[in-house]
Amino acid sequence: MIKWLQNIFSAPKPTYPLPKAWQKILARNAAFRTQLDPATQKRLDLGIAVFVRDKYWEGCGGLELNDEHRVTIAAHALRITLGFEEDYFDDVKTILVYPATYQVHAKENVGGGIIVEGPSTRLGEAWYNGPVILAWSDIESQMLKRGNPRNVIAHEFAHQLDYRNGMDADGVPPIESDEQATRWLEVMKSEYDKLCQICRHRGKRSVLDCYGTTNRAEFFAVSTESFFEAADQLAQECPELFEELRGYYRQDPRTATV
Known part of the structure; x- marks a missing residue:
């Protein structure tokens, strides 16, 4: 409970327009934003402010979260709902971020009644009524590759729409x-x-x-x-x-x- 309260009080609570430092992060990590018309860009920015403020954010595996993590993830998550009306993924309460790929203990049904159990390496996960989990190193590498058709943030938040x-x-x-x-x-x-x-x-x-x-x-x-x-x-x-x-x-x- 103490850690949760610390996270809430330490998380930035911006107003519109977004702080210049945040706009610089978006220029680096969310280039699509500059292609939006002014009204849609404003809607995105307002959504980012709400998303960053209202989610419970936690760095895992030794990662210390900062504005770059929160703002980048918020921008790419909300990009996929720009066609919807004020959809800030209210059903997602928690976002966990690892510094790199991480391992979980998992069971996998491979067919024929056979279930394989053991460690599984993950880039991200999405749970029903649960957290979205992301690996920051994968997000970074995807943003550096222009024209790369991969985006783990969009992937995991698409699962949340599916749920x-x-x-x-x-x-x-x-x-x-x-x-x-x-x-x-x-x-x-x-x-x-x-x-x-x-x-x-x-x-x-x-x-x-x-x-x-x-x-x-x-x-x-x-x-x-x-x-x-x-x-x-x-x-x-x-x-x-x-x-x-x-x-x-x-x-x-x-x-x-x-």
Whole structure:
């Protein structure tokens, strides 16, 4: 309890406009912000202020959290909800940040009734009604690679959107109508099957990470990464998938329109 109170009182509580130091962090680590129109940029900045203030943040594995960690994570998390109305991931209360990849003890069902148990190396995790866990070194390396279609922050927060339909992430976030849901399921199944086929053949490449073949939930999260980080390439390689994501997220990263 004492540590939680210390975190609350020590966390910055900014007002709009964001402090200049924060704006410099965003210029380095969230270049997409400068492409947004002024009204959307203001909405993002206000969201970052709320997100940083209201979450419980904790550094793990010896990491001492600072403004760069909080502001960067907030910006990339909220980017994916810019098409929604005032969505600051209120269902996510806690964000844990490790300095690098970390290990957890995990059980994995590999089929045939066989369960493998042992250490598992992680870049991030998202839990239903629980924390989002991230590895900072992976975030840093992804930001340094321009044109990199990977973004672990977008990935884990896409899982949180997926959880809004229930305790099990299944790759189907809340969708407005039955007609849209039917279309979503058809396209996602087709694109998932296509990625599985591509990833079985060495030499073939896709804008989508083969980790997306793990299951439908991971496919949605991986697709979200590519939608925001490699929109042009995704639209060219997987036009139907791109259109489904554009409709769901209500924005187009190619033109920074919301």
